[in-house]
Amino acid sequence: MRAVFVDASPTLAAVMERLHRPGDPAMTVHRTPNVTPAELPDALDGAEIAVIDHTALPTDIARQCTGLKHVVFLGTGARSYMSPEELAGLGISVHTIKGYGDTAVAECAFALMWAAAKGFAYMDRGVRTGRWLRTDGVQLTGKTLGLVGFGGIAAELARLASGAGMRVIAWNRSPKTFPGVTFASLEDVLAQSHVLSLHLLLTDETRGFLSADRIAALRPGVILVNTARGALVDEAALVAALEGGHVAHAGLDVFTTEPLPADHPFTRLENVTLSAHSAFRTPEASDNLIEAALAHCRRIRAEGA
Structure with missing residues (x-):
């Protein structure tokens, strides 16, 4: 099972690479925070898991993401960027992260x-x-x-x-x-x-x-x-x-x-x-956030979903 962090800022990319452990699901980190939705199918390249920080995932784009089964959204506000219900209709589960910040x-x-x-x-x-x-x-x-x-x-x-x-x-x-x-x-x-x-x-x-x-x-x-x-x-x-x-x-x-x-x-x-939507941006919160995202990826693989 393979995951792609599609829109990693320099800070979160470094945290992901530091916290990713041997034996975790393979993780490709794209250090390209300004990804457009149209670029997501190529960025994911058939991966089963998309880790998304702030990029919109319209349902019509999700249909083009061959192999995508899970979205791990870095936060609680996934609805600002995608429709979990519509994605569920495509067989894609959306996982959010609470409490990290x-x-x-x-x-x-x-x-x-x-x-x-x-x-x-x-x-x-x-x-x-x-x-x-x-x-x-x-x-x-x-x-x-x-x-x-x-x-x-x-x-x-x-x-x-x-x-x-x-x-x-x-x-x-x-x-x-x-x-x-x-x-x-x-x-x-x-x-x-x-x-x-x-x-x-x-x-x-x-x-x-x-x-x-x-x-x-x-x-x-x-x-x-x-x-x-x-x-x-x-x-x-x-x-x-x-x-x-x-x-x-x-x-x-x-x-x-x-x-x-x-x-x-x-x-x-x-x-x-x-303020520029930066309330959560502290080193402590970033570590909590990425560790929780990796925990989602580990659980998804363990469940074979």
Whole structure:
């Protein structure tokens, strides 16, 4: 059984080559992070397993990938890049990886929250161009952090925020409990949060979850943080709320279209702090991610699937 890592960044390629063990399924690593979907059939060259980081796999392209039986997607958001149900109809199983970067992503969300509250990006841009832009920040101690969705990342962020003296409330689609966190209705979380952080998986049900109506229901002057998936948010409605001041600031690591187009309205708004979908990028998370991908490959071979 043979696997191909089709779109390895230099960092992840090095990690894969370091962690791949003798006796593991053969692994070809393509150090070509900018692969187009049309190039995938040739890149896979009949391999049974495709390891994919961020390249779309349309169903019509998958049909051309002779021999492909498994996709190991490096993360949880496979639906942003492919249709697991349609691939299953072709006999291709999609495997995702959870938990590998919970601490890394939570730390990024925590950092975006503080950067937004203090206006660091705005002042940094000004100072670099000779403008002494002093701005009043928001004191977060004693403020309420609302978490929409509560898995491993949200739990880590709750721990960090509680340690910083914030009150933490959360809404989850299924009942949860967690020390120091008050679970409430979605309506209460939207209305009470000084900072709202999104932690939902992207599915057909959650696409556009933070709609124009739900943005309007947010506490005036809220800070919004999104390290989950861009498509959870109605971006046009968010832009309008930022322009009007209903949302005071947004700290965004993810976007509906990635890379973010240079002419996107977010790039022109001073009350937006931008990050390049890098929340998970730490050495520790990369090791966890690639080790989990290799574990999938070993299991697939052992099952003879």
